[in-house]
Amino acid sequence: MSIAERKERQKIELRTKILDAARTLFLEQGYEQTSIRNIADRIEYSPTTIYLYFKDKDDVFYALHQDGFALLRQFMRPLEHVSDPFERLKALSKVYTTFAMENTELYDLMFTMPAPMKALAEKEEWTEGDNAFNFLLQTVRECQSQGYFEGMDAEVLSYTVWSMVHGICSLEIRGRCVKVLSEATYENIVSKATAQVVEILDRMHTKR
Amino acid sequence: MSIAERKERQKIELRTKILDAARTLFLEQGYEQTSIRNIADRIEYSPTTIYLYFKDKDDVFYALHQDGFALLRQFMRPLEHVSDPFERLKALSKVYTTFAMENTELYDLMFTMPAPMKALAEKEEWTEGDNAFNFLLQTVRECQSQGYFEGMDAEVLSYTVWSMVHGICSLEIRGRCVKVLSEATYENIVSKATAQVVEILDRMHTKR
DNA sequence: TTATTTACTTAACGATGTAAAGTTAATTAA
DNA sequence: TTAATTAACTTTACATCGTTAAGTAAATAA
Structure with missing residues (x-):
């Protein structure tokens, strides 16, 4: 054999x-x-x-796309040891944008290119995507059990938080903001906006 | 003649x-x-x-892309009559996501496809993009002069708000969330998340 | 009436994804 | 040991793409 x-x-x-x-x-x-x-x-x-x-070209890129999620999960690994969920959530935002900026092409493939999605559509489940999202969702839920984000739907809120950081990275990677922001603001805009998101989370929370 | x-x-x-x-x-x-x-x-x-x-294919799509911004500006027009800037900001978020959902292909071209950007890179200024962004920026500044968003940079905050709603639309249009959200949450996720953003703005503001 | 310019077309190049048919070598069955 | 089968890979081919260069015919100017 x-x-x-x-x-x-x-x-x-x-x-x-x-x-x-x-x-x-x-x-x-x-x-x-x-x-x-x-x-x-x-x-x-x-x-x-x-x-x-x-199967076809898309299938090749689907495989690379999957690798990307494995790498993102690697980036998130250290956060598992942050016990305070609200701190973890804020750190997660930073880790996410860092990952995106250090792997722009890969990030693009993971979240904006059409290529891997045709292949993904044929699969039934998507473990790698679930894993990453569930880490966020779990964190949000823990925040809520500590009194944060009162009365909000955990899943919707997770999606919204994800949208915030994704929006930041995606606008930057796809170059939609260069011509529109002042030079001074554009410098390091991703980390500035990420800090802004963190501050927004800080300001909005109503901890009992 | x-x-x-x-x-x-x-x-x-x-x-x-x-x-x-x-x-x-x-x-x-x-x-x-x-x-x-x-x-x-x-x-x-x-x-x-x-x-x-x-000039080339990209140039054709650049023209369509420009049309898109004109249309987006049309969508924003009624908001010019909303005198309360904070209300205007919240309404703007909703108008933005509505525009995106009613014109998904066009939105994609405006904010995620690479095609028009090569053509745009050659131009010096981008009036259509500036117009749309400045409407948001102006609104944020008015909010601040009424005591909202104290101590935050108006331009960065505008970019962040833009990122939030863009992230929501972009994840949905590019289909990255279908497999990851529960069926119930996925239904109408864009309007749910937009409402979430509005609520976040509401909760965070510190009006004097 | 001749020359020139304008508006458009034909033909062609090199590239793409991919399907069908062909080939060669390794393995199995007789 | 030899013939048949299977596996792994290649050659050829098709339709399509963006784009350039050379050609053509009609409108205009000299």
Whole structure:
């Protein structure tokens, strides 16, 4: 049975090679420059070989997209040791925008590009996305059990908080604010706006 | 000189025809299906004619993108008569998300697609974008002069508020939340989250 | 009447995603 | 040991894309 095992190993190896090449090209040259042919060139296989390992181009990017959520989860890991949920929530906002700014292309793929979504639509569940969101949701719930955000729906509030930080990163990454903000304000706008969100959370809470 | 005038008129007419066709295709079939060839087919001209009126494909979408901002400004028009700036700010949030949800493809083009930005980068100023943002900025400043948002930077706060509502619309339009929210929460999530933002603004304000 | 300009088209290039058919080597069955 | 089968990969091909360069025919100017 060792022969079959070797083959299995080799299949996984090539799949990984494809993904590595795709990731490198994607991070270096962006989505548009990452074609099936470019990926194939880089690993010295014919373009159509890739279709033996992935359904289509979107499926390749779906795999990278999944990696992104794993990495985001890594970023969030240290926060698990912050016991005060309100502090954790505020720290989470900062970690989130930091992740986005340090991995802009990847963030874009995770949250704004259409590519991986067609592939995701076919899957039934989405563990990686759930994991990240549930960490936020859990934190919000703990805040509420300590008297914060009284009378608000935890899930809706989580979505709203997520929207806030996502909006900050997304406007910046997609370059919609450069022409509209003053030069001084634009510098470091993401961290300024994140601090603003934190302050808004601080000011609004009604702790009993 | 009437002959030159007629020619001028005809040029504008064809330019408009191109844009109308592009808009129709874009709204009906999305960005990917809107090719130069498809646009040309629809108006019964050869594809290359379009290049006599627009620099490249991005330039066509830049024009549509501009139209979008004009339309958004239309949506905001009635708010000019709301004298209380804090009420105006809250109404603006709702108007913004309504605009986005009623014009999802256009909103996407305005705030997330890369296409129009390459063309925009070459322009020096961006009146349409400025107009919309300044309406928000002006409102925030008026709020402050009435004692709201004490000690906060108006421009940064405007960007943050914009981020909040943009984040809400963008996550929904790009379909990143369907798989992650419960069915009940997902229904009408945009208006729920917008209401949440309004409530957050309400709760945080420290009016003297 | 001839020359020039304007408005448009035809033809072509290099690139894309992907399907179908072909090939070669490894494995299994006889 | 040999023939048949399967697995892994490639070659070829198609339709489409954005865009450039060269051509054409009609309108205008000289």
